[in-house]
Amino acid sequence: MSGASDATGDASGRQGGAWFDRVRDITLQLTAWPSVTGSSGEAAFGPRLHGFLGELACFRDRPDQLRLLPAAELPGCSSVAALVRGRGRRTLVLAGHFDTVGTENYGALAPLACDPFALRAALREELAGAATEAERLAARDLVGEDFLPGRGILDMKSGIAAGIAVLEAFAREEAPEGNLLLIATPDEENRSRGMRSVRGDLPALAREWDIDIVGAINLDASSDLHDGSAGRSVFLGSVGKLLPFAYVVGRPAHAGYPFEGFSASLAAAEIVREIEGNVDMAESIDGEASAPPVCLSLADFRERYDVTMPDRLWLAFNILTQRRAPAEVFALFEAAVGAAMQRAVDGYAASAARFPGAEPVRHPPKILTFAALRELAAGKGNGGPDTARPAATEEDDDNPFAATPPLVDALARRAGIEGPAVVVGFAGLHYPAVHLQPDRAADRALEAAARLAATEIAAEQGETIGIRQFFSGISDMSFLGHRPDGLELVAANTPSPDFIDRPGAELSTFPVINIGPWGREFHQKLERLHAGYAFETLPALLLRTARRLFETTGNR
Structure with missing residues (x-):
């Protein structure tokens, strides 16, 4: 490898290869079209891409093989489907999202965010005085030709x-x-509504085009802050994500008389201490570990200052999965919350016993699911079960931490929940984990094709391409090619309908892997793409995988 440092990789050595110029030019064109999630640019991107593809030789005389697919729940947005026919019905899907995160973190360089060469020149100048190790690595990366920066160039245009x-x-x-x-779909950076809409379109599209989808490759990017060996990988699956919450109810008391109540703050602190970074709640398969839980939200419900102890607090945790079903994760979470609450109650009572004049009152903690709370609240309403759900708030519906807490709080108050108690449920959209299954012939065929292609392309290009079990980023893979388990449990315990996935009755099922570009710091100001791998190795690997797959799946 060559470059400014051991961490830069080697892109320039493959410039002028069979693929480099063409993939670079397409990448620059797509990157030049801003498509921030929820923006007019995102809405315009689908038709723009459709028009761009329509001018290519492979579609110019075949407009019937190009489709704009309106995205459900995303007015004005559309996905693009483009079919190139060979022989037979067997079809491999190549899937990617075109929406990006915003450009605000570029600051004064925001006008250059979608112009990679101009942005690189500006960043070279700005990073001349790099102060942090991350900035120094970026400066080394960008001084040569190996890396290109830009919003969405890595993730994932x-x-x-x-x-x-x-x-x-x-x-x-x-x-x-x-x-x-x-x-190509919108909205991956938000709730994957583009892919969740397309999966409903695929069965009818496959019938119309008379194709049999035998596999899919997601084209999403991975990050590697070292020599690129982790980024140059075929991923046989993707981690999943659940966002369980704990709504904590204490007993209010004046701050001067704390032992007359029960501290929701103490309970919340014990819950965080029990779950945050708990490696026993993380999964590890074949030496690949998913990150342990992290608390993403901790807030109270105060609207003004007073000296009463907070009696209601909200917490939500990010929990990544590999094999565990939602029921198992939910049971682990509920048990952890229960243990933390008991510790908080016992500790508070012990403190009260040591304080002059305080009476050590023990209140057994109650843990109930959101589904149970909903039933309890329905029994307290005047109009039956339908009154158990309060009206949706006018806050940001895309933010589960804005939409969900008021719904839980309203039901808990309606139900008359007294502390110490905790309501547990799911705050946000469930992203199911996916992985190839060795007992399925189609999965074995796709894995064999990808492994063989990786071995061949690595040898031809003189670099390593690894095989890893799980793509570590949350992606559209969760909603492509399969029907996940545990949907009923998640739906019953998710307060906001905006964050419940309800796939249609008819879904196309097929194995999915991820083969995409690599780079560093996606979503950040210094997001940058390793050009040589993306523009030369990646397309060669994709095409070779398709060829090997069609060789091994027989004639159908």
Whole structure:
């Protein structure tokens, strides 16, 4: 490898390769179109991409193989489906999202965020006085040609660009085996409503086009702050995500007489201490560990100052999964909350016993699920179960930490919940974990094809391409090619309907893996793409995987 440091990798050595210029040019075009989630640019991107593809030789005379698919629950937004036919019905999907996070963190350089070369020049100048190790690494990366910065260039427009170049190359082959279908979607950075809408469109689309989807490759990016060996990988699955919450109810008391009540703050602190960073709640498979739980939200419900102890607090945790079903995660979370609450109650009573004049009153803690709370509140209402859900707030519906706490608080007050108590449930959208299953022939075929392709391309290009079990980022993979388990439990315990996934009755099922670009610091000001891998190795690997898959899945 060459470059300014051991951590830069090698891109410049592959410039001028079979793929480099074409994938770079497409990447620059896609990056130049701003498409921040929820913006007019995101809405415009689908039609723009549809028009761009329509001008390519592989679609110019085949407009019936291009589709704009309106995205459900996203007015004005659309996904794009583009099919290149070979022989037979077997079809491999290449999937990516085109929305990006915002550009606010670029500060004064925000106008350059979608212009990678201009941004690189500006960042080179700005990083000349790099003060932190992260800035010094970025300065080393950007001084040469190995890395290109830009909003969305890594996450993940270069992945879509590689997919487009693969479609073009596949179309130029003489009657190749199989078919390739590119799917590009909005809203991955929010609630994956683009992909969740497309999965409902796929069965009808497959019937209309008379294709049999035998697998999919998600084209999302991975991060590697070292030599790139972790980023240059085929991922056989993706971690999942649950966002369980704990709504803590104490007993109010004046701050001058704390032992007349029960401190919700103490209970919340014990819950955080029990769960935050708890490695026993993390999963590890084949030496790959998912991150332990992290508290993402801790807030009270005060609207003004007073000296009463907080009696209601809200916490929500990020929990990543590999194999565990929602029921198992929920049981672990509920048990951890229960242990923490008992410790808080016992500790508070012990403190009261040592304080002059205080009476050590013990209140057994109650733990109940949101589903149980809803039933309890329904029994207290005047209009039956339908009154158990309060009206949706007018706050940001895209933010589970804005939408969910008021719903839980309203039901708890209606139900007359007294502390010490905790209501547990799910605050946000469930992203199911996915992984190839060795007992399924289609999964084995896709894994074998990807492994063989990785071995061949690595040897041809003189670098390593690893095989890893789990893609560590939350992505659209969770909603492509399968029907997850545990949907009923999650739905019953999720207060806001905006964060409940309800797939249709008909879903196409097929194995999914991730093969995408790598770089550093996506979503950040210094987001940057390793150009050589994205523009040369990645498309070669994608096309080779498709060829090997169609060779091994037989004639259908």
